[in-house]
Amino acid sequence: MIAKAREITFTIMDAIVDAIVIENLSKTYANGVKAVDGVTLKIKQGEIFGLLGPNGAGKSTTVRMLTTLTAPSGGGAQVAGCDIARDPSGVRARIGYVAQASGVDKWATGRENLALQARLMRVPSAEVESRVTRLLQWVRLEEAAQRIVKTYSGGMKRRLDLAMGLVNDPGVLFLDEPTTGLDPETRAALWSDLIRLRKERNLTVLITTHYLDEADRLCDRLAIIDKGKVVVEGTPAELKALIRGDTVSLEVGEEAPRAVDLLRSVAGVLQTLQDGATVIARVEQGATALPVLITALEKSGVAVRSATLGRPSLDDVYMHHTGHRFTGEAAK
Amino acid sequence: MNAFLSDTRHLLIRHLRTTIRIPIWIAVTIIQPVIWLTLYGQLFRRVVEIPGFGAASYIQFLTPGVVIMTALFGSAWAGMGILEDLTDGVMDRMLATPVSRAALITARVLHASVTVTAQSIIILLFGMALGARIPGGLPGFAAILLMGALLGAGFSALSNGLALVTRREETLIAVINFFGLPLTFMSTAFMAADLMPGWIRRIAGANPVNWAVDASRQAMLGGNWSEVVKTCLMLLGFALVSVWISTQAFRAYRRSS
Numbered sequence: 001m002i003a004k005a006r007e008i009t010f011t012i013m014d015a016i017v018d019a020i021v022i023e024n025l026s027k028t029y030a031n032g033v034k035a036v037d038g039v040t041l042k043i044k045q046g047e048i049f050g051l052l053g054p055n056g057a058g059k060s061t062t063v064r065m066l067t068t069l070t071a072p073s074g075g076g077a078q079v080a081g082c083d084i085a086r087d088p089s090g091v092r093a094r095i096g097y098v099a100q101a102s103g104v105d106k107w108a109t110g111r112e113n114l115a116l117q118a119r120l121m122r123v124p125s126a127e128v129e130s131r132v133t134r135l136l137q138w139v140r141l142e143e144a145a146q147r148i149v150k151t152y153s154g155g156m157k158r159r160l161d162l163a164m165g166l167v168n169d170p171g172v173l174f175l176d177e178p179t180t181g182l183d184p185e186t187r188a189a190l191w192s193d194l195i196r197l198r199k200e201r202n203l204t205v206l207i208t209t210h211y212l213d214e215a216d217r218l219c220d221r222l223a224i225i226d227k228g229k230v231v232v233e234g235t236p237a238e239l240k241a242l243i244r245g246d247t248v249s250l251e252v253g254e255e256a257p258r259a260v261d262l263l264r265s266v267a268g269v270l271q272t273l274q275d276g277a278t279v280i281a282r283v284e285q286g287a288t289a290l291p292v293l294i295t296a297l298e299k300s301g302v303a304v305r306s307a308t309l310g311r312p313s314l315d316d317v318y319m320h321h322t323g324h325r326f327t328g329e330a331a332k
Numbered sequence: 333m334n335a336f337l338s339d340t341r342h343l344l345i346r347h348l349r350t351t352i353r354i355p356i357w358i359a360v361t362i363i364q365p366v367i368w369l370t371l372y373g374q375l376f377r378r379v380v381e382i383p384g385f386g387a388a389s390y391i392q393f394l395t396p397g398v399v400i401m402t403a404l405f406g407s408a409w410a411g412m413g414i415l416e417d418l419t420d421g422v423m424d425r426m427l428a429t430p431v432s433r434a435a436l437i438t439a440r441v442l443h444a445s446v447t448v449t450a451q452s453i454i455i456l457l458f459g460m461a462l463g464a465r466i467p468g469g470l471p472g473f474a475a476i477l478l479m480g481a482l483l484g485a486g487f488s489a490l491s492n493g494l495a496l497v498t499r500r501e502e503t504l505i506a507v508i509n510f511f512g513l514p515l516t517f518m519s520t521a522f523m524a525a526d527l528m529p530g531w532i533r534r535i536a537g538a539n540p541v542n543w544a545v546d547a548s549r550q551a552m553l554g555g556n557w558s559e560v561v562k563t564c565l566m567l568l569g570f571a572l573v574s575v576w577i578s579t580q581a582f583r584a585y586r587r588s589s
């Protein structure tokens with residue numbers, strides 16, 4: 001009897017503590033593309049959670065299912081305590097969503113955009129005015145507030161998007177590549193604002209990004225997804241610790257493909273990868289392996305132009321799990 | 333219900349604001365009917381002399397035709413607005429809020445009715461300046477506006493539905509070009525029914541544009557009020573069926589995205 005009661009308490013506690021519970025979520029589009037393939041994740045209240053992955057990995061599709069815009073073809077999820085399939089309006093009222101592509105009305109002013117969003121989000125009439133003003137200040141758009149959005153720069157539009165996502169004081173905020181196209185200053189400002197919101201209001205944030213430094217600095221935990229599946233999940237530190245050893249990058253020019261083959265057979269090399277004119281090798285002990293690797297290459301006639309030695313970064317974590325380099329992917 | 337009404341109101345304000353901010357729209361709205369009335373009024377002036385045409389002056393005959401034709405073309409392009417919202421991400425942003433889904437369509441339909449009404453008033457006044465008379469008086473004037481608004485509501489709903497199903501501007505343009513003029517010419521907008529070939533008259537009988545043109549002419553003269561009321565009800569039916577079709581299209585759109 002007591003055990004039973006405790007079990008119930010635990011499930012209730014779980015529901016409160018986990019802002020987002022994703023179970024085996026899948027999506028196959030009408031054209032047969034399997035965009036998301038059995039994603040299972042739990043994101044705690046007050047957590048900033050990052051979703052990383054190459055183009056087409058299924059990040060936006062996952063976010064669109066969690067924000068009730070796209071119906072899953074399998075599995076389910078609870079967001080802010082509401083089931084996305086059974087209580088979509090409950091979800092909508094409790095979340096903020098900033099889509100990958102801007103969603104502002106270009107024929108309305110910044111202020112009008114925010115005011116309408118506030119109305120649609122059921123913000124009490126008496127509060128609309130003050131909340132809009134506060135948000136305009138927050139995203140530094142007071143000056144441009146009366147101008148039509150058509151005249152805004154890309155970064156200004158993005159900032160307005162962010163303000164729109166917060167107009168209902170959401171408990172859970174979904175940000176799909178929010179900082180793409182923002183200048184470094186605004187990016188840094190957004191990070192500190194998100195961290196502040198999390199601290200002050202216990203806001204939960206699910207953010208997708210192509211910037212590893214962003215994920216590293218901002219996220220409490222993150223998941224790397226590839227081809228619709230979660231390949232690894234953990235705190236940035238955990239993920240980096242999972243990767244043994246050091247990384248050695250050797251610039252070898254056109255000989256890179258041959259150099260990769262040569263390095264693969266050197267003892268102590270855990271993993272190799274070619275990145276343009278550079279070969280990257282992960283080794284147990286960078287300092288001792290460096291001369292060994294250079295000698296092995298020079299002996300076979302591959303000239304090494306430069307060498308760098310580093311601790312594994314999130315980039316290496318990413319490379320390890322997806323088999324390609326992140327920066328190269330994002331630059332494409 | 334409350335949420336529906338308040339959402340509809342705020343969305344309608346948004347659409348009207350957008351319309352006012354596109355100056356070219358206002359220019360076209362005013363200039364086009366003026367051109368229709370003066371050009372066609374001059375071109376076909378002597379048509380009334382054909383035996384059996386049965387109208388006092390061609391401008392008298394033409395004015396209600398131009399009102400209804402403008403209501404048709406003014407509302408048939410409504411789907412372009414929803415396509416713009418789809419490509420701009422505005423629709424997604426709104427669908428992620430608790431906004432009433434019905435309000436998203438209703439506000440667009442009402443917007444078409446309001447703009448069509450404004451256009452109708454301009455055309456009627458200009459027609460009167462050119463010599464058209466409205467013996468039907470204020471009730472006649474109001475009845476024409478109502479029929480224009482109902483027809484506009486129906487065609488804007490169909491246009492939105494088509495836009496949501498095809499999601500392509502090209503399709504919408506093609507369909508409007510394909511059906512727009514036949515709908516107009518298979519009505520008594522420009523030619524008296526008695527002078528039409530029999531088969532066109534039969535098609536015209538099923539054409540809401542023709543219902544509206546005929547009844548507008550009656551309302552203008554102020555004679556056959558029962559016919560006007562009957563047509564208003566038929567146009568209301570047309571509008572309701574069209575709105576129902578567009579809500580189904582909207583449902584299909586949301587399921588497939």
Ligand SMILES: Nc1ncnc2c1ncn2[C@@H]1O[C@H](COP(=O)(O)OP(=O)(O)OP(=O)(O)O)[C@@H](O)[C@H]1O
Pocket residue numbers: 029030031033034035053054055056057058059060061062100589
């Ligand atoms: N509406 C759609 N219909 C059909 N296929 C789609 C649709 N949207 C996305 N896809 C496909 O689903 C896969 C996942 O797309 P998704 O947009 O979720 O990726 P992503 O991780 O957000 O990529 P990116 O980093 O480029 O934004 C891709 O193969 C994409 O082509």
Ligand SMILES: [Mg+2]
Pocket residue numbers: 059060061100176
């Ligand atoms: Mg994406």
